[in-house]
Amino acid sequence: RKEVEQDPGPFNVPEGATVAFNCTYSNSASQSFFWYRQDCRKEPKLLMSVYSSGNEDGRFTAQLNRASQYISLLIRDSKLSDSATYLCVVRYRGGGADGLTFGKGTHLIIQP
């Protein structure tokens, strides 16, 4: 299976700050991209899909750069409740590599 790479962190960020992390993927045939959030010992939950034109959902902005094969997530005005592990997810198709591939996650800690 092709790889999805993320900086594991942890990123220690003061409350109210802006934080950004990237994710790189190795398969140029990737079709769909997502950010998931996972809290300790819980199931991953979809945060947002990532579209080619970039998309925003409240304080969260996701960008896709197909030429450089990376995805980014920006969190503005961070809250304590944003503390979690953020998983970059790529969907490949074909060549026996169908399905979702998860990065190992970036651990974010928002400090009061």
Next chain:
Amino acid sequence: NAGVMQNPRHLVRRRGQEARLRCSPMKGHSHVYWYRQLPEEGLKFMVYLQKENIIDESGMPKERFSAEFPKEGPSILRIQQVVRGDSAAYFCASSPGERTEAFFGQGTRLTVV
């Protein structure tokens, strides 16, 4: 519309026993994924199934592990002759199509004693 349902939530097995983990996808979802997460580790892909077909099992250990998604009923992940190293959280996810996002169940935490 109920979410992805996994059961049991917690499973304890002695070494050498069999573990059966069940996953009922969300209504209308025909794609199922199984992942394993060891303590302090990331999610590791195991297998991707559609109804009655295994699409990608490249993450499944070669021995003792099998998965199915029958025409009727839940998807089953079966681990035969469990060993301590099988202790982990096993998550199932489902999606309605190939390009769409997937939604996760709450996981089954397997402990082998």
